Structure formats: structure tokens, C-alpha cells
Amino acid sequence: MGTQHSDSGDYSFGEILGLREEIREIQASIADYETGKKLNIAIIAGTLAGKTTLLGEIERINQNRATGITFSEIVRDRKEISIPDDTKRVVLFDNCHYLYMRKPGGFDIFYEFLYMISSQEKLFIATWNLYSWRYLSEAFGIERYFPVQIFIPAFEKENLRLFILKRYGKAEIRFENDEEPKKEPFIYIEKYPLELSSLGRKIFVPVLKINLSYLRHRFLHEEETQTAEEMVFEKIYLESKGNPGIAWRIWELGLDYPGIKHEDIGQFSFDIDLEYEEAFVLSLILSYQALKKTEIAELIGSEFRADEILFRLLTGELIFKDEGASYRIRPEALQSVIAYMEKLRLVW
Amino acid sequence: MVNGDSGSQQLLETLRSIDTQTVVTMFLILAAAYVLGRVITALISKLSEKMSRKDRIKVKMIIPAVKFGIYVLAFYYILREIFNIFGPELLLLTGLLGAAIGFGVKDLFADIIGGLVITFEKPYQIGDKISIGAYYGEVTDIGLRATKLVTPDDNTVTAPNSLIFNETVASGNYGASEMMVVIDLYIASESNVETAMRILREAVVSSKYVYISGSTPVTLLHKALPFYTRLRAKAYVNDLRDEFKFESDVHTRAWIEFLKNGIRAPQLHILNLPPVRENHESDAPTRRNLRSSKGTRKDSDFNIDFSKDSGL
Secondary structure, X not given: OOOOOOOHHHOOHHHHHOOHHHHHHHHHHHHHHHOOOOOOEEEEEOOOOOHHHHHHHHHHHOOOOEEEEEOOOOOOOHHHHOOOOOOOOEEEEEOHHHHOOOOOOOOHHHHHHHXXXXXXXXXXXXXXXXXXXXXXXXXXXXXXXXXXXXXXXXXXXXXXHHHHHOOOOOXXXXXXXXOOOEEOOOEXXXXXXXXXXXXXXXXXXXXXXXXXXXXXXXXXXOOOEEOHHHHXXXXXXXXXXXXXXXXXXXXXXXXXXXXXXXXXXXXXXXXXXXXXXXXXXXXXXXXXXXXXXXXXXXXXOOHHHHHHHHHHHHHOOOEEEOOOOEEEEOHHHHHHHHHHHHHHOOOX | OOOXXXXXXXXXXXXXXXXXXXXXXXXXXXXXXXXXHXXXXXXXXXXXXXXXXXXXXXXXXXXXXXXXXXXXXXXXHHHHHHHHHHHHHHHHHHHHHHHHHHHOOHHHHHHHHHHHHHHHHOOOOOOOEEEEOOEEEEEEEEOOXXXXXXXOOOOEEEEEOOHHHHOOEEEOOOOOOOEEXXXXXXEEOOOOHHHHHHHHHHHHHOOOOEOOEOOXXXXXXXXXXOOEEEEEEEEEEOOHHHHHHHHHHHHHHHHHHHHHOOOOOOOHHHHOOOOOOOOOHHHHHHHHHHHHHOOOOHHHHHHHHXXXXXXX
């Protein structure tokens, strides 16, 4: 067995997230607010990158002075953004990318929200999808309303390991081949996943890898080994590029409970070829994270086309329908979709 | 010095000494250069179409330079053959060639020089949308002699490269994949301009074809004219090939929202013509009756539809 979850209990939640610096910065802004300096905070990250988890952690730390409001679909009623009188001094808004509709006449709630956060005395902390944020930044200069911007970085490999293993009990997961540690060769070829936005897809580049640590240990007459657990998380880390949501999905797909082998960890590359309107709908789903069919139809102005496009995206295994009847991008396809969207410049 | 008579004699003798093999070799060099140029152009074009929008034009930019490189190499080998054959008699041949250029192929020569200027000075590149002479379109090829562009109506225009010396060339994007599109909407003077501007802005920034960045901002302009108000949006289309789709998309969605907000198109009564009646739901039965009572003449249908459209 490897080193699984034996030490996860020693870490605070913030450390497991690997977001200690970000939490410290937000807490510093909250402290400044208490002394009279109000700077609204935007927490910005891509899909499944951990912004809701970070906001939850901020709410937990500041439970005496913070009120949390979560949007789970496009906001159409002004009342949803109105703040009751008993709201605490710090207001946390999750999923603010649901505050606008990308169509003429679809920005009224968004304008009102901006007016509210700039005119009220309370401190506002809001989470935004990275691509919605960039769009709103270029189109409306939203960054002026949020002087403190926290971009959630990719997770470190160790944090990903802790993030995944903290969901299981001690020694619950069996990393196969762990009993017989695999000796690393001196030189080996590794398929390195690379997103090429110029080509709009993810490719796997065979990289000749020299095992320097093995060499070092060999000269020191020690046997260098890499455990099965390390190999599993190395592969998950490379594939997910440090995105915890993608990492979890890849883990789930490779797990044959309670065992997992590093050979079963999938590498995903989707060769996407869509019509422009289909790609636009995909970019909307990427920017909003989840959209219902009626919302998509409203955004593109045609229910018939929405049906047709969603069918195509579903059969291409780029999206799936969740239990709330919203369409989301498949986590394992996320990196390929982003590369394709960047190729078409449908996300900025 | 070469004496006139003896020089002609020498030249004739030299010309007689050219064997078929040499002529075939020269012809093959030219043919190979042509085929190689076409193949490389096709390959680069295919590759560039698979690239991102930003990189497509950058990759296509190298096509003219590669083609000229191939032709320069081909002419080098041909000239080497000519030097081998003629030696000092080349001077005479040059004189003859000069006369030929002066009288017969001067335009061709000017086109080739124009092609060189276009390749190296780059007033436009393959993939650019340009206006040259009376034509506007996307440059699809820059050859030795002429530039090909495809107009919005899908006509292929072949413009001689020498036009570059006499005509002004305007490039809409100049090597970038995005391009500014100016969209004008005309509304009635009494309409609420503030609302109309907000709607136009939202129609532009929400279009699937728009590209907005620090260097490609959206600009809105308002001009009150005597009988109507002009709203102008200057915005960048993501891919210059979608120029007209972008314009149409903004027009359509802006007008749908204008009508919801009571913003109307300029009315004809400014010219002392009766105003066009608004198309209310309650009018529909009357119109249907009108149509049936007047028979099935196509022109009456047209009149009804026309009045509906002009309401926009």
C-alpha cells in the first residue's frame, strides 16, 4: 500500500484545497472592510476548478458576519438579487455568471446587480465562471466593480491526492501492483497531454523521459521505485491539469472499487468538429457551466435549433444532462472543449 | 566589342547549337516549379484552414513568399542554362529581350514586379479583405502575375499585380482574423435614443460573431439627422468571413428588441406621405378579408407584405 490518506487528517481544509494564499487574501480584504475599506472581491475560476468550495470555506470561516446566496440557474426575477434587511455585513454570491443572458434585453438584472454592489455599504464576494468573467470584463468592464480578484490556480499534485482520498477511509482504496513496486527504467517514453488551441484539440506528445531520480539513487546504491499510488496520481494530475473536478471524474472512471490500477486511468482527447452555431452553444454551456434547454433556446432564438444542436452535442459525448435537466460539459471532455473554443475564439 | 554582322552570325550559330534536350530541361524546370508551387500552396492552405482563426492568416502569409522562392530558384537554373549556351552572346540576347519587354510583354513584366512588391512590402496578404480598384473581397491567391480575390457575391476577380502601382489598396483587417464592421441602424427621430443605444450595444456584444478585447473595442455613435436618427456601432467580427452574417445578426436581434421597446423605423410621412399603419393583431382578419375580396393577385399580396416590412 502507498501513503494514501494516512495523513489527510493533519491538514486543514484550506490546505487540502491548496488555496491557503487565496483564503488569506480574502480574509485580509474582509479585515480591511471592518476597518472601513470596502473592496468587493471576485473569485474567478473555470468549470469544476473549486470556486464554490472556496466560497463555502470563506462562509464557514466568517459564519458570524457572512450571508451566502447561491444562484443555480439564470436569474430572471429582480427579487432574487435583492438583499433582505437582516442580511449580514458580508454577502457571498455564488455563481454570478447566472445574472445575465447573452442576448439583447438580457442584461437588466446584471446592471441592477452592479448598481447594488457599488451603492450599498456591505462587502460583496462573488464567484464567477472564468469565461463569463472574461466576456463581461471585455464587454462591460466588470473588473471595475471588483477591485480584488482571486483567480483560483491549478491544484498541486499532492493537493489533488488529498482532495480525492479524503473521501475514503484509511486503507479503503487498494492501489494494485503496490505490493510489488515497479522499478522505473532509466529511459522511458511518456505520453504527455498537451492542449493546442491552434489546432483546437488535445494531443498526446510522446516525451522521452530520463529518470534522474532513479539514476541518483542508483549511484547511491538505492533502489528507486514509484508506487502504484504515485503513478495513479501522476497520471491524474497530467490529465486534469490540476483541475479537481476533472481529476475526480477521471478517478471515478478508472476506479474499480476498491481497487485502482494506473493503467486504467484514461487519457481523453476529443476530436471536435462542429458547425459555428453548435460551437457557440457549447461556448455558452462552458461559460454558464449548466444551461437548461429552454435557456439555450432563448439565447439562440430557436427551440428547434436548440433541440438539434443539443442532440449533436450529446451524441458527440461532449455534454451530458444532469439530474436537474441542465446540460453540462463532460468533465473528461472539458480540456478538449476549451482548446476548441479557444481555437474558434468563442471564449477569450 | 562585338561587330554587328559577326555578332548576329555567332548568335544564330549559338541558337542552332541549342539541342532539344536543353529546351526540354528548361520547360521541365518551369513545369516543376509550377506544380511544386501549386502543391505547396494547396498544402499550406489546407493546414491553415485547420488552424485557429488567429493563426489561419498568419500561416497563409507565407504562401506568396514560398511561391516566389520556388520561381526564383527555377529562373536561376534556367538562366544558368542560358549562360552556358550563350556565354558572351548573352549581351545580344539581352538586347533582343529588352526590346521584347519594351514592346510586347511590358505589362507582364510590370505585373511580376508588382507581385514582388506585394510579396515583400505586404500591402495585403492572402486571407485579407481588400478593396482594389472597383472590387472588394477576400484575397485567395497572390500569384506571379495576378492577385485573385473572391467578392461577397462569390465572383472570383483576377486583378493584375501592377494595379498596386496605380490604385489605392485598402485592407480591412491587414493580417488579422478579426475585422471592424460598421453597422448603421436608422430609427425615427422621436424614438428614445438612450434605450435604442443600450439595445444596440447589447445586440452587438451578445452576437455570436463578435470579438471584443482591449485593442478591438465596441464603439457606439449617435447622430441626429433632420428626418431620422442614425445609430452606428463599430465592432470587430471574430472571423472576417462572417462580416455580413455579423451585420445581419445584429440588425435582426436589435430590431426585434427595438419593436418590443416601441422604437420605430423612420416613417414616410416626412415626405408628406401618409404614415404606414402599424400591424396590430386586430388588423389580421381585415387583411385576410381584403385579400380574399380582391382575388388572388400576387401584387396585392406583395403590397400587404411590403407595408408590414416597412413597419420595421
